[in-house]
Amino acid sequence: MSIFNAISPATYQGPDSTDPLAFHHYNPDEMVMGKSLKDHLRFAVAYWHSFAWEGGDPFGGRTFDRPWYPQDSMENAKLKADNAFEMFRILGVPYFCWHDVDLRPEQGSFADNASTLDEITDYIAPKMEETGIGLLWGTANMFTDRRYMSGAATNPDPDVFAFAAATVKSCMDATLKLGGQNYVLWGGREGYETLLNTDLGQEQDHLARFLSMVVDYKHKIGFKGQILVEPKPQEPSKHQYDFDVATCIGFLRKYGLENEVKLNIEQGHAILAGHSFEHELALATSEGMLGSIDMNRNDYQSGWDTDQFPNNVPEVALAYYYILKAGGFTSGGTNFDAKLRRQSLDAEDLIAAHVGAMDVCARGLKAAAAMLEGGELDAALSDRYAGWESDTAQAMLTSDLDSIAQRVIDEDIRPEPKSGRQERLENIVNRYV
Incomplete structure (x- = not known):
């Protein structure tokens, strides 16, 4: 059952079109600075927000009603994948991204989780082959389950560390299997609530050891993609070890990982850290540490990560200005780590949100390219x-x-x-x- 049956593929119709499901500024074949917009922007859809998120918030339960709910069986996981690839086809995006729990039902047992992840990636691989849609990156969700309430790599319980390590191994295997171009680690709970029960030094040493093992395993299995970490401040932990770009670079250099690991930088996280997106990108590019980006926005009246689709062309233009100035993406791209508002219930809302965001990014990138070519700022x-x-x-x-x-x-x-x-x-x- 597809929720997108009545929706035609989005096409470029130009700025004079009034079709809400058409591109007005994103023409994937348009050449900018010697490269197509499709190759510059390297768009990806986030599997979690688009298909796994059910529309809840801290004060209310799910509002969406999708045919693959409840997400507790392989049958529904496959139905979810069918709908995901239908949406990818409608949008014409070249990539998608996932956490393991977005793809498969949670089983509790690591062995069962690994088995279902293997099964669902076997199901997805032919769809990727048929459509030409690639995997920008995979990652492990090590923050939702209660076992991770005190962190994953930084957990005081060595059994949690072990479970997290095994989970990352399985996700790296799946990312390699699907031809992923990057593998991301973001420490949703790698931090602390109070110093009264925290050994800062030990936790950061363990985090560094965990990341070193990831790098070692990358080389062992012959994964040619880039390992990325994602700066993430004060949410949900009060103090997080990956607070912002500067903190992450300092951490990587302290432990000798700066030549193996780069950064996946999110607009919403930059704002939560008290920075602008372009600040974080400019700092990362100046240090040769930019890997990829998560494109979204926050509500500036809210003090948390609202993960809204981008709609501010000037902000986006400045972000791409620093990306283009550094030579553009290599293995990275523009992942829409963004979700519908919980009142936006329809399948068309999901398409419209991505179409609008892709248009905003296209306008921003073209403006950034024009600023670079104009040379006035330089x-x-x-x-x-x-x-x-x-x-x-x-x-x-x-x-x-x-x-x-x-x-x-x-x-x-x-x-x-x-x-x-x-x-x-x-x-x-x-x-x-």
Whole structure:
């Protein structure tokens, strides 16, 4: 049974179209900076929010009514997969992403979970072959089940650590089997609620050891994809060890993992950490650590991760500006880690949400490319730091305080402030978006 039977494939109809299920700005074959929009954006659908999430919130139960509910049998798991691939076909997306529990019913026993994951990936593999739809990344859900209430890799119970390690192994095997281009770990509960029952040092050492074993296993099985970790602040744990991009980079460098692991960065998580999305992307790209992105948005009036579909072109344009400036995605892409509002009940709502989000991303990326090609922002940046190109300025970076102080005295240096011209730069951005 398909919930999408009456919906035709989304097509590009241009900005003058009023069809709510058509693309107005995303033409997958449109060439931008020598590459098609499809290849630039590398869109992926999140299996969890689109098919596994039932519409609940902290104050109410499920509102959606899908034919694959309850999600407790392999029969319904296969029906869910049938509907998922029908939606992928309608949208024309090249990729999807999953957690293990999105694909299969929870069995309780690790052996049973591994068996059903193997069974459902056997069912999905021919669909991928037939449609040409690829797996951007797989991951393990190590936060929903009560066994993970005190973390997975950082849990004080070694049996939970073992169960989590076995689960990740099975998910990496499944990701390899389906030709995944990345494998993601995000620590939904890798943090703590109170220091009174927490050994910070031991927990972070265990987290690093866990991640090192993941890297070792990647090489053992010949997985050529990228290992990614996802910065995630203060939700649901009060203090999380992967708070933001800077924290993750510091952690990876401390434990010697910076050459093996990159970052999957989410817009909503950036906001929760008190940053902008473009800040997190600019920092990651400056350190060579960008892997992939989760595209969504938060409600700025809410203090939690609302995972809404993107609708703000200026924000999206600045995000892609830094991605394009760094050369664009390699194995990564744009995963819509976004969900419908719980009042949006219809199958058409799911299509419309993705179509609109893909249009927003296309508009943003095209604006970002135009800003790069225009060169005004780069020129202003170069001009602001031009003083550092002189031999004297460069010599100062290898000098010492005594000699610098003497030069200031000898040359009677009296610096005058120079304008940062922020408003002019913001006006340049606004011309493009």
